[in-house]
Amino acid sequence: MKTKIIILTILMGTFLWSCSSKKATVETEAAVEAPKAEVAVVKVEAAEYINDEELGYGHTDLFDESTVEIPKFDYTAGAAGTVGNWERSFENAPPMVPHTMEGFVPIKAGVNACLACHLPAVATALKATAMPKSHFTDYRPAVVEEGGLYKVDAKEGQVVSKDLGANYNLARYNCTQCHAAQAKATVLIDNQFNPIFRAEEDAKKTNLSENIGEGVK
Numbered sequence: 001m002k003t004k005i006i007i008l009t010i011l012m013g014t015f016l017w018s019c020s021s022k023k024a025t026v027e028t029e030a031a032v033e034a035p036k037a038e039v040a041v042v043k044v045e046a047a048e049y050i051n052d053e054e055l056g057y058g059h060t061d062l063f064d065e066s067t068v069e070i071p072k073f074d075y076t077a078g079a080a081g082t083v084g085n086w087e088r089s090f091e092n093a094p095p096m097v098p099h100t101m102e103g104f105v106p107i108k109a110g111v112n113a114c115l116a117c118h119l120p121a122v123a124t125a126l127k128a129t130a131m132p133k134s135h136f137t138d139y140r141p142a143v144v145e146e147g148g149l150y151k152v153d154a155k156e157g158q159v160v161s162k163d164l165g166a167n168y169n170l171a172r173y174n175c176t177q178c179h180a181a182q183a184k185a186t187v188l189i190d191n192q193f194n195p196i197f198r199a200e201e202d203a204k205k206t207n208l209s210e211n212i213g214e215g216v217k
């Protein structure tokens with residue numbers, strides 16, 4: 001009988017202990033979670049919303065373009081050979097097209113007026129700037145297969161440049177992709193960028209081919 005009572009007491013004790021320890025765990029969890037929920041609620045209440053019509057400089061509905069009017073640009077440049085060049089926007093930036101492009105665009109497969117004056121073979125005679133060396137070079141490394149995986153055929157820090165001779169790189173065919181004409185346009189925000197050229201002549205001509213490895217090698 002005595003042993004029975006002792007066993008019962010132990011069992012009861014264990015039961016009560018497990019109950020209380022469980023409760024304690026629940027309380028701890030609740031205590032950890034509570035502040036999180038509070039913070040989230042405060043954030044939502046404090047949030048302010050900006051109407052989409054006030055987001056951009058245009059003050060117009062961003063989800064409907066039916067009323068948007070693109071202003072007419074005035075391309076005032078004169079004929080090629082009569083205008084001179086613009087300064088580069090920064091060292092080795094693609095130079096802006098200083099002359100009118102009327103009649104030269106759109107560039108199509110097999111029809112590219114730009115080449116007729118800017119290919120090095122004819123440019124000097126026409127007093128046009130010759131397309132630079134970079135346009136006759138392929139900087140893309142070959143892709144090689146190795147065990148079913150493909151990787152570039154170049155070492156870390158290596159600049160791949162394959163001289164294409166007199167053939168321009170077809171990736172340069174669509175000149176107007178990078179060289180843009182200039183127009184008189186109203187700008188809402190003035191450009192504050194002030195380029196720094198390492199040498200004075202860098203504002204007028206490229207030095208890219210000589211420096212292509214800069215920052216890599």
Ligand code: HEC
Binds near residue numbers: 098104118126205
């Ligand atoms: C009839 C010949 C001719 C054609 C066609 C022509 N250009 Fe030109 N381009 C020139 C001449 C000449 C200059 C030198 C600036 C000047 O006096 O007009 C020049 C200047 C440029 C410059 C400025 C170069 C620099 O160093 O700042 C760029 C860029 C250019 N042209 C791009 C083009 C593109 C792109 C096309 C085709 C859409 C094109 N050109 C068509 C003759 C031509």
Ligand code: HEC
Binds near residue numbers: 175
């Ligand atoms: C992928 C962009 C890209 C395309 C396409 C491209 N160019 Fe360029 N071009 C440049 C950049 C960038 C420079 C200046 C750095 C350099 O030498 O590559 C440049 C420089 C030039 C220059 C000035 C060279 C000098 O000595 O300062 C001429 C002229 C020129 N490009 C003509 C052309 C013509 C013509 C075409 C089309 C047949 C063309 N480019 C296509 C990016 C491009």
